[in-house]
Amino acid sequence: MSFFDELKASLEEAVEIKKGAKKPARVTRYEIADVKAIREQLNVSQGEMAKALGTSVDTIKSWESGRRNPTGLAAKVLAAIKANPAFFKELSAH
Structure with a gap:
């Protein structure tokens, strides 16, 4: 063929x-991550989350407002953080 x-x-x-x-x-x-809920559960600012994920505050705001959705590696990392919040501390240390 x-x-x-x-x-x-x-x-x-x-x-x-x-x-x-x-x-x-x-x-x-x-499953689309509820970024705001994850961030509030971690008790961190948008700036702190952006720095830990290696992205901009504007991207975090876009995800939280629903204008955009995290995809690819960002979506996987957010799922890992949701399942294991201690993982965020490891990310933010680097």
Whole structure:
């Protein structure tokens, strides 16, 4: 099967899934971190959190207001902090 044929088959499958004629092989869902709740639980300022995560205060504000959501490594780090708040102290020490 050529690359074009594979791409065409993939797109046809996507159309079937969109129409409800076929179920997707897998569905990935991500929990969006409640950054403000995590920060308040840690009792730290936006500046302290930004410094520990290596980002800007504006990014923290955007996450807290819901204008943007943490993705990638930031989302994983926030999940780790939520599960283990002591991890934040380790991050902020570096």
